[in-house]
Amino acid sequence: MSEKMTAKQYAEKLLYTPEYAADKQAEVKAAAAAFAEGYKTFLDAAKTEREAVTVSEKMLKEAGYQLFDPKKVYAPGDKIYFIQGHKAVVAATIGTKSFEEGFRLAIAHIDCPRLDLRPNPLYQDEHFSYFRTHYYGGIRKYQWATIPLAIHGVFTRADGSVVNFAVGEDEQDPVFCITDLLPHLGAEQNERKLSEGIKAEELNVLLGSDPVEEEDVKEAVKLNTMILLHEKYGITERDFTRAEIEVVPAHKARDVGFDRSLVGGYGHDDRVDAYPALMAEIETKNPVRTTICVLTDKEEIGSDGVTGMQSMYVFHFMQQLCRAAGQDDIIAFQHSVCLSADVTAAYDPTWASAFEKQNGTYAGRGVAIFKYTGARGKSAASDANAELVGDVTRLLDANKVAWQIGELGRLDLGGGGTIAKYVANRGIPVLDIGVPVLSMHAPFEVIHKTDLYMAYRTFSVFCQQAD
Numbered sequence: 001m002s003e004k005m006t007a008k009q010y011a012e013k014l015l016y017t018p019e020y021a022a023d024k025q026a027e028v029k030a031a032a033a034a035f036a037e038g039y040k041t042f043l044d045a046a047k048t049e050r051e052a053v054t055v056s057e058k059m060l061k062e063a064g065y066q067l068f069d070p071k072k073v074y075a076p077g078d079k080i081y082f083i084q085g086h087k088a089v090v091a092a093t094i095g096t097k098s099f100e101e102g103f104r105l106a107i108a109h110i111d112c113p114r115l116d117l118r119p120n121p122l123y124q125d126e127h128f129s130y131f132r133t134h135y136y137g138g139i140r141k142y143q144w145a146t147i148p149l150a151i152h153g154v155f156t157r158a159d160g161s162v163v164n165f166a167v168g169e170d171e172q173d174p175v176f177c178i179t180d181l182l183p184h185l186g187a188e189q190n191e192r193k194l195s196e197g198i199k200a201e202e203l204n205v206l207l208g209s210d211p212v213e214e215e216d217v218k219e220a221v222k223l224n225t226m227i228l229l230h231e232k233y234g235i236t237e238r239d240f241t242r243a244e245i246e247v248v249p250a251h252k253a254r255d256v257g258f259d260r261s262l263v264g265g266y267g268h269d270d271r272v273d274a275y276p277a278l279m280a281e282i283e284t285k286n287p288v289r290t291t292i293c294v295l296t297d298k299e300e301i302g303s304d305g306v307t308g309m310q311s312m313y314v315f316h317f318m319q320q321l322c323r324a325a326g327q328d329d330i331i332a333f334q335h336s337v338c339l340s341a342d343v344t345a346a347y348d349p350t351w352a353s354a355f356e357k358q359n360g361t362y363a364g365r366g367v368a369i370f371k372y373t374g375a376r377g378k379s380a381a382s383d384a385n386a387e388l389v390g391d392v393t394r395l396l397d398a399n400k401v402a403w404q405i406g407e408l409g410r411l412d413l414g415g416g417g418t419i420a421k422y423v424a425n426r427g428i429p430v431l432d433i434g435v436p437v438l439s440m441h442a443p444f445e446v447i448h449k450t451d452l453y454m455a456y457r458t459f460s461v462f463c464q465q466a467d
């Protein structure tokens, strides 16, 4: 007969108290700090989805990945990849078990909220030249004024050639900006609602103020700007109509805090999941089940389009693998598991009323699991089964991966969704996981290094699970 337990023993045995993963584990802190160095480099090199594709493809090629051939039958251990429409990456390592025994998918996104140039962007007002923008994704517009901005993109020229460019990243480059009113003249603007502090039509990017020297030229500043662009990139004003150009914050990723425990930067949503998912995929050797890492596009505007997760591109890839191997793709889908990797809001003590403390996700408590997302009564949520949450959390526990579980914030305040439901639509069980972010969707977002590292550990153990 065991003796009666004390209340303290009961509390330890029965109650659940989430912990800060690295507080008592110096080795976790050190490993997370080391992993974050590679991540910051990735962030700085990949501010747009196209750049994230370029950097990822380079990493994949260096790791021996071959371009996918739909007609080829692959052997266990083979590493393959393809690029979807210049803006999404799919990489896979063939497993020892058949495809019919299921794929292991990890899907993150590489598009970020930003300002896109409009099709006819260039204009002059008084003695300044500007670009007109159309914002992409959910931004708080007032956050984009009076910060240094860089311009990244691609022109397709009249002769069919393509030119990629980025201005504002090199220390020697000029930067750009959106201007705001001075407080001395702010009385009327101060009465606006915060959501209209800066309006969409006021997100105009300042480009220059020098005119061409000849007299009697209309819009001489605009023309001078165009001449500079022509000299550098060989483009005309008409080439803006066949371009994709994004305005992003010019700053680099930096450690935040005296203790350097956090990373601040642009685009944590969702590179903070994309980078660890890609690293885990690259490091996976001879997995039991075929692993697929997807870095997708268009998540921030609803996953539509040929590079978004509502497109079939990932599922076609799985089907083509099955067909070449003479296997049934429906059976393969049914036996697959997907981690839908996307960021969530980190509980912010300064904005505590936006959260429900007990179900918040906290920077430093490890990778955050979301059984469901959605808004107003879980609307539009892909609600993962308890059994799947159980399988994944037991796997994480067995491998000492720190995880937490929660919801986005206070009920009925807002909400959000992920790509999970588009995977679920294909009959593939899927669970949302990701890194909590402070100031999500802002030009300078903040994450905790421990959570980044635990996301990486999550993808690693998921890819390499024995069975």
Ligand code: MN
Binding pocket: 109, 269, 270, 299, 342, 343
């Ligand atoms: Mn996201």
Ligand code: MN
Binding pocket: 269, 300, 441
């Ligand atoms: Mn987002």
